Amino acid sequence: MKAQQTIAKEITLDGNGLFGGQPVSMTMKPAPANHGVVFVRTDLGGAEIAALVSNVVKRPRRTALRSGEASVEVTEHCLSAVAAAGVDNLRIEIDAIELPAMDGSSLPFYEAIMEAGVVGQDVGRRMLKVYEPIVVRQGEATIAALPADEGESHLTYQLDYANVPIIGAQVSTFEMHGENYGELIAPARTFVLEHEAQLMRSQGIGSHLSEDEVLVIGNEGPLGTNEFRFTDEPVRHKMLDLIGDLFLTGAQIEGRIVAHKSGHALNQLMAKRLLEQYRANEHRQIALKNTAMDIRQINRMLPHRYPMLMVDRILEMDSDRRVVGVKNVTINEPFFQGHFPGTPMMPGVLIVEALAQLSGVLVGQSLEHAGKLAVLLSLDRVKIRRPVTPGDQLILEAEAVKIRARVAHMRCRAYVSEDLAAEAELKFMLVDDDQD
Structure with missing residues (x-):
């Protein structure tokens, strides 16, 4: 290449x-x-x-x-x-x-x-x-x-x-x-x-x-x-x-x-x-590959738990440069009870949250940043392109623009099939995880 x-x-x-x-x-x-x-x-x-x-x-x-x-x-x-x-x-x-x-x-x-x-x-x-x-x-x-x-x-x-x-x-x-x-x-x-x-x-x-x-x-x-x-x-x-x-x-x-x-x-x-x-x-092509990380491994890397864990699987991990994951959207999601009962749609802020969590996986998989939490610092260029509804499978992507000792900058996208559902640039502060 x-x-x-x-x-x-x-x-x-x-x-x-x-x-x-x-x-x-x-x-x-x-x-x-x-x-x-x-x-x-x-x-x-x-x-x-x-x-x-x-x-x-x-x-x-x-x-x-x-x-x-x-x-x-x-x-x-x-x-x-x-x-x-x-x-x-x-x-x-x-x-x-x-x-x-x-x-x-x-x-x-x-x-x-x-x-x-x-x-x-x-x-x-x-x-x-x-x-x-x-x-x-x-x-x-x-x-x-x-x-x-x-x-x-x-x-x-x-x-x-x-x-x-x-x-x-x-x-x-x-x-x-x-x-x-x-x-x-x-x-x-x-x-x-x-x-x-x-x-x-x-x-x-x-x-x-x-x-x-x-x-x-x-x-x-x-x-x-x-x-x-x-x-x-x-x-x-x-x-x-x-x-x-x-x-x-x-x-x-x-x-x-x-x-x-x-x-x-x-x-x-x-x-x-x-x-x-x-x-x-x-x-x-990604779907044909073996899962790079299952939910148990994700649980070891992210502090989030139900109902706030928004990443179900990691499909692909390219060192510290890029990660692709999945969020399966079902009618059992608690937010569908109120958003909106007659026309259920996944809130855009939760799509962005899923992208932020995926970014945290990319940051946390390196030895240099082991034990660090990626705390969201800023959002830029956020665009929600299409509604996400029960039954959809969100394909999440995060690409590293810059990762340093204390900050990370990610370019993220979410797709439903081939359609772009959302995109954003996210910046994080990397802080020590005090959990024991």
């Missing part, structure tokens, strides 16, 4: 937002293993927004992310460069809502990462493998994900602008791990048709830009002093966007992706479906 990677040193880029024109400074910084790619709004007190499809919010013509009250916009060009450079962990600090537009391509971001240098880390990279075909559609647009050979990440994009002869039908193919992204894809700029640009300007969008600064395409070709960097620059930019949007899975994809006339919304939907399939298969 290839190692996770981050950049060797921090690097700063300055520019203006593409849509609003607001000045923005952006600094990319190294991040530890299993951190993922996270945007940090320094102008909002350091609010963090993970580059994950679960944080996507709807915006026209771009990919925007939001966590709590903080958001970041036009992320796709930067994320495309990050994905192509093979960077898994990165902190991207910005002091405005939009990333700098630069020249409308991902080349400045990619060159900055290459200048900073990419270094390996001591944890294996997560690869998101396509196990079975997935197809998503919106109108005439389609994306298919197909299984491929091990390590293969091949993309095809078909663009069809039948009403714009200067563009017409174009096709681009790219192999993520075998071709030069910096030469073939990164220079391709975002583009807009002349009538679209006029409409946007009438709405006050992009009015700070001229045809020399953004690629505006008329019936005869680019307007102003612009020229195409490639004869098929539009389809190459669509490929660039596709790579950036699919990276919102939080992993490198192992499979074949074929897209036809897709945009950001459909790209994001495919990212969601890929994650759902991956999780469902992962849970099936």
Whole structure:
């Protein structure tokens, strides 16, 4: 398994937002293993927004992310460069809502990462493998994900602008791990048709830009002093966007992706479906394995007892990095008597409690933290995604972001089948267990 990677040193880029024109400074910084790619709004007190499809919010013509009250916009060009450079962990600090537009391509971001240098880390990279075909559609647009050979990440994009002869039908193919992204894809700029640009300007969008600064395409070709960097620059930019949007899975994809006339919304939907399939298969594989820890062993590690013990089994334990467990939800749970008698649902706070207890198992299994209790300190990014009802089986996951002598930081998720039921980031204080 290839190692996770981050950049060797921090690097700063300055520019203006593409849509609003607001000045923005952006600094990319190294991040530890299993951190993922996270945007940090320094102008909002350091609010963090993970580059994950679960944080996507709807915006026209771009990919925007939001966590709590903080958001970041036009992320796709930067994320495309990050994905192509093979960077898994990165902190991207910005002091405005939009990333700098630069020249409308991902080349400045990619060159900055290459200048900073990419270094390996001591944890294996997560690869998101396509196990079975997935197809998503919106109108005439389609994306298919197909299984491929091990390590293969091949993309095809078909663009069809039948009403714009200067563009017409174009096709681009790219192999993520075998071709030069910096030469073939990164220079391709975002583009807009002349009538679209006029409409946007009438709405006050992009009015700070001229045809020399953004690629505006008329019936005869680019307007102003612009020229195409490639004869098929539009389809190459669509490929660039596709790579950036699919990276919102939080992993490198192992499979074949074929897209036809897709945009950001459909790209994001495919990212969601890929994650759902991956999780469902992962849970099936775990269920086939022997139980890593039964209830008797759990009782020896956790102080909780009925009716507050919320973990029934441990399915998988990956050292001090990750743990997967089960909570079987039955109608006999005492909280169903009052929540709610006519429509029984597991309280969201108890789902989070189950995730906290699972985190305590992960912390307590190491010799370094033997005899310690993980006392909940703070909750962040808590989202309840779907109701949990009697008969459901909660698959609980906890990943260690950081574990130190006195504190622990966990990223947790709960699933019912392949559906995400809840997620949260939990921080704990590790205190001595005085029980004898």
